[in-house]
Amino acid sequence: MEGKDERNGYPVSECSVSTATKVAGKGDPQACKGKFVVFFKKNLLVILTVSGVLVGAGLGMMVRNMNLTRAQMTYFAFPGEMLLRMLKMVILPLVVCSLISGAASLDTRSLGKLGGIAVSYFLVTTLIASAIGIAMAFIIKPGVGAGALNTNSLGLETVTTNKQTTDSFLDLLRNLFPANLVAAAFRSYATDYKIVTVGNFSNGSLISQMVPVGTDTDGMNILGLVLFAVTFGVALRKLGAEGEVLIQFFNAFNEATMVLVSWIMWYVPIGIMFLVGSKIVEMEDVVLLVTSLGKYILASILGHIIHGGVVLPLIYFTFTRKNPFSFLSGLITPFTTAFATCSSSATLPSLMKCVEENNGVDKRISRFILPIGATVNMDGAAIFQCIAAVFIAQLNNTELNAGQIFTILVTATASSVGAAGIPAGGIITIAIILEAIGLPTNDLSLMLAVDWIVDRTTTVVNVEGDALGAGILHHINEKEMRKQKQLRQEGGEELAEVRVEAVANVRAEDETSPLVTHLSLAQDCSVETFEEKEAIESVL
Structure with a gap:
């Protein structure tokens, strides 16, 4: 959390901490010693x-x-x-x-x-x-x-x-x-090689090839x-x-x-x-x-x-x-x-x-x-x-x-x-x-x-x-x-305006579209009393 410190489990403003330190630290050797100990x-x-x-x-x-x-x-x-x-x-x-x-x-x-x-x-x-x-x-x-x-x-x-x-x-x-x-x-794959005899010439000499073979290595x-x-x-x-x-x-x-x-x-x-x-x-x-x-x-x-x-x-x-x-x-x-x-x-x-x-x-x-x-x-x-x-x-x-x-x-x-x-x-x-x-x-x-x-x-x-x-x-x-x-906040402001318009129509709830969600009196924070709600309705 920017600009905040934590003391004894509670967030404390950095400004208040620095101000307190400055006040306590003016010409006080104990404060300098304390700072050194903390550092x-x-x-x-x-x-x-x-x-x-x-x-x-x-x-x-x-x-x-x-x-x-x-x-x-x-x-x-x-x-x-x-x-x-x-x-x-x-x-x-x-x-x-x-x-x-x-x-x-x-x-x-x-x-x-x-x-x-x-x-x-x-x-x-x-x-x-x-x-x-x-x-x-x-x-x-x-x-x-x-x-x-x-x-x-x-x-x-x-x-x-x-x-x-x-x-x-x-x-x-x-x-x-x-x-x-x-x-x-504890093991990884590694290729090794072995010599394999694949045939022989007519004169009797053997033909061999180096073939890759999978092995496990430590690591x-x-x-x-x-x-x-x-x-x-x-x-x-x-x-x-x-x-x-x-x-x-x-x-x-x-x-x-x-x-x-x-x-x-x-x-x-x-x-x-x-x-x-x-x-x-x-x-x-x-x-x-x-x-x-x-x-x-x-x-x-x-x-x-x-x-x-x-x-x-x-x-x-x-x-x-x-x-x-x-x-x-x-x-x-x-x-x-x-x-x-x-x-x-x-x-x-x-x-x-x-x-x-x-x-x-x-x-x-x-x-x-x-x-x-x-x-x-x-x-x-x-x-x-x-x-x-x-x-x-x-x-x-x-x-x-x-x-x-x-x-x-x-x-x-x-x-x-x-x-x-x-x-x-x-x-x-x-x-x-x-x-x-x-x-x-x-x-x-x-x-x-x-x-x-x-x-x-x-x-x-x-x-x-x-x-x-x-x-x-x-x-x-x-x-x-x-x-x-920021986008959510902007979207929230637009939604708040739409909600006020919908809430104003409280008395005609049965006549409104079922897709409109109305806020109850307890949920609406922007309008505190029923009288204020009526005033808004009359304005609208």
Whole structure:
């Protein structure tokens, strides 16, 4: 509610609150101290979360000098692992229940309109991100002069990927419609290959072919769950009164999950401290990696800064005419979580809570759009995938023509939709781009080596894109509601005039048309007494 505050459960005017504060605060040190305490309490979680990152970095540098064994590193990372497990625990109920609740609470027309705007926003921003990635790669040229870079000299493991581009996109469509919903909660479909003998020549040599075979891989099929949840929510809405009980169940389930999220949020600063610290401890020779792949890291992070700091805020301002940075200031906790966990899905609970509580976005909008955005809107991933593809082309001294550049642009936009919202989820999708333009995939290990650096800014940009999208949709929805309210008010005034005319003919009710509805004396608020009614009748 605009212009109002809430004290002890009662709405209080903002003007009266500010006036009282001004009167009490003139030359009163206690008032200043009180304001500081209020500010500190309100932003305590944000302060603790940011402190967790800084303390974690310092702790990691200290522990790094102790030369821990692999087992000791695992124990050191345990508190951070617990945070990730907690966040992943609430992803499934949060995504499914929030989407069903959101889709069921919006009528079909507004759902279709909001869905169309959301898809357009996701598509346009991802295309812009891909274009920025390609531009940064051609300007900075991270692969030029790095042809002598050898993966063996850096001590990297090779990444094996023999998946065809066609099968990758077909798997995306297959995962949209999971054959088993229960299995989709922890498994997704993936194509593998096996060699099959199909015949032999007359000289006795066998003919074999590589045949695609469907397999299940570990990892939630969140794309299929999103589509099912939205469709199921629309179906419940269509049921009307019969579906109300189930809608209330999912609403209650969703609210209970958000309470769990609010409890988990207080563990986030501790978990983040150990996540950041353990990653610093695990680093091998970071100086060699950064000097070898410094231009690639620079191009990726610079692309993320341009897209996240200029393009996305500009799009938000164009639609809403509001300051985007004041909107983003309420999302420091989810941004810090995104930076530490490198997972859009793990950041979703924190993002949903902050968008609703700090920025006042309608729950129906946030709970409908944010789970979809966390699945399909991967602006940051599109940027670094395009840079990686051009980097590998430059590394292999391959000149890219206009057709190949366009293929990178389209393939990165499409493949980022299916990128898993998990750490290093975008690396495998780079293989799809490389296959599409005919480049070898044996240099992917270079991307994996520095992915822990680039993936942090990637996830922050992904999360920022989702949050600003929710803000834009909330603004459009509010604008539409105000317009409808104004139309209803105008229609109400016209109806009031018609009613006065009909009410005046009270004594000749039997002679009037049965289609005219007369108001009783008790119902009529505009005319208080029978004498006044007679006076109006005489005038008419």
